[in-house]
Amino acid sequence: MLSRRCRRRPRWGLRTLFFAAALAAPLSAAAGPNLGNTFQLLRDEKRLMIGYIGGSVTQGDNATNYALSWRSLTTKWFQQRYPDAEVREVNAALSGTGSDLGAMRTRQDLLSGNPDLVFIEFAVNDYYMTTEHAQRGVEGIVRQIRRQNPRADIVLVQVTRTVWAPDYDAGQLPVPVRNQMPIASRYGLPVVNVGQAIHEHIRATGASYSDFFSDVVHPNNAGHAQYAATLQAFLADREADAPAGKRGVPPPVVSYPFDYGAIEDPRPFANDDWQFDDLLVGRLTRSRLRSDVIGASLTFPFEGSAAGLYWILAPDAGDILWSLDGSAPRKASAYLAGANPRWGYLWFADTLGAGPHELTLTVAQGNPASRGNMVRIAGFLTNRHPVPEPGALALLGAAGLAAAFVGLRRTRTA
Secondary structure, X not given: OOOOOOOOOOOOOOOOOOEOOOEOOOOEOOOXXXXXXXXXXXXXXXXXXXXXXXXXXXXXXXXXXXXXXXXXXXXXXXHHHOOOOEEEEEEOOOOOOOHHHHHHHHHHHHHHHOOOEEEXXXXXXXXXXXXXXXXXXXXXXXXXXXXXXXXXXXXXXXXXXXXXXXXXXXOOOOHHHHOOHHHHHHHOOOEEOHHHHHHHHHHHHOOOHHHOEOOOOOEOHHHHHHHHHHHHHHHHHXXXXXXXXXXXXXXXXXXXXXXXXXXXXXXXXXXXXXXXXXXXXXXXXXXXXXEOOOOOEEEEEEOOOOEEEEXXXXXXXXXXXXXXXXXXXXXXXXXXXXXXXXXXXXXXXXXXXXXXXXXXXXXXXXXXXXXXXXXXXXXXXXXXXXXXXXXXXXXXXXXXXXXXXXXXXXXOOO
């Protein structure tokens, strides 16, 4: 299983945040942050496509209306600030998902909208990952954006969990936030820590986290408004930036970044025991294949460094046995108690050699509490990097495939 590493936390020299009537002076943790390309488009070409990719906080969960989310309020700020420009957004946020799946979704859910400015928000959902796995996701997203549009501006937005308050009280960045700093530095990205800003506001005013949050991670309307105010102050401070022009793609920070991540259609690999499916779960996830036949197998040949499964968790779902490159079969379950299905994903490996590889899935008897044994597949997760990264690791762990199963089963709503 991927897990956070316990390391001594260095101090990052956090800049003091000052607060007036609205939050101001948000943390910018990268050298030379620049949004000049964005504001040049607004002034000269009267247009801007804003992209958002993140989890449920970016999606707007727990705001009484998505129009009151920090995302919508940010888009509205641009629209009001530049009324003569056509400002639109592509919303690629998906609740309960981290940057690893985000990197797999970037091409189809984000870049299909051709954004000129992208806000990336994933630290609160990357908290359970190893440093390297989380960095593969975030860096993969950044590299994909840069390759498609070298002029696109990118901002890392750091929201918070209430349990991170002791970190900020001690003048430290929480581990998932800290994990993104080397990437921000390498690519010259601004980092707007709206989470730290709201923490400092609470400490300075004597307010409570409950005034701004409905649970440990989801802001209420007031929290979304505070996040947006911090971000808007940052944006206003960047309006005078000179255009940066095209930016290159430097060598990666981490080995095997998910910069060629993709969700691959499973339907071409169907057989008599697997039926085509078209079940839409949420806004962005659609089941493509299904089977409830015990013993039904499906083989997926692929190349690249990563192997994972994007599937549907449900009350009638069963289990699978999976085998990668002939390894001993291991079990994973798609059963989810409750009334409604939701998306989920798991990883089998993220530092494979170039390949070729072969993943085999077999439907198995599921949880006795399940109403059935249905397995629904939305796609295979791959990272078909054309050339292995220099100095990259081999397989996860000395035991090879036995240690390669990182088994992420996502059922959270964050």
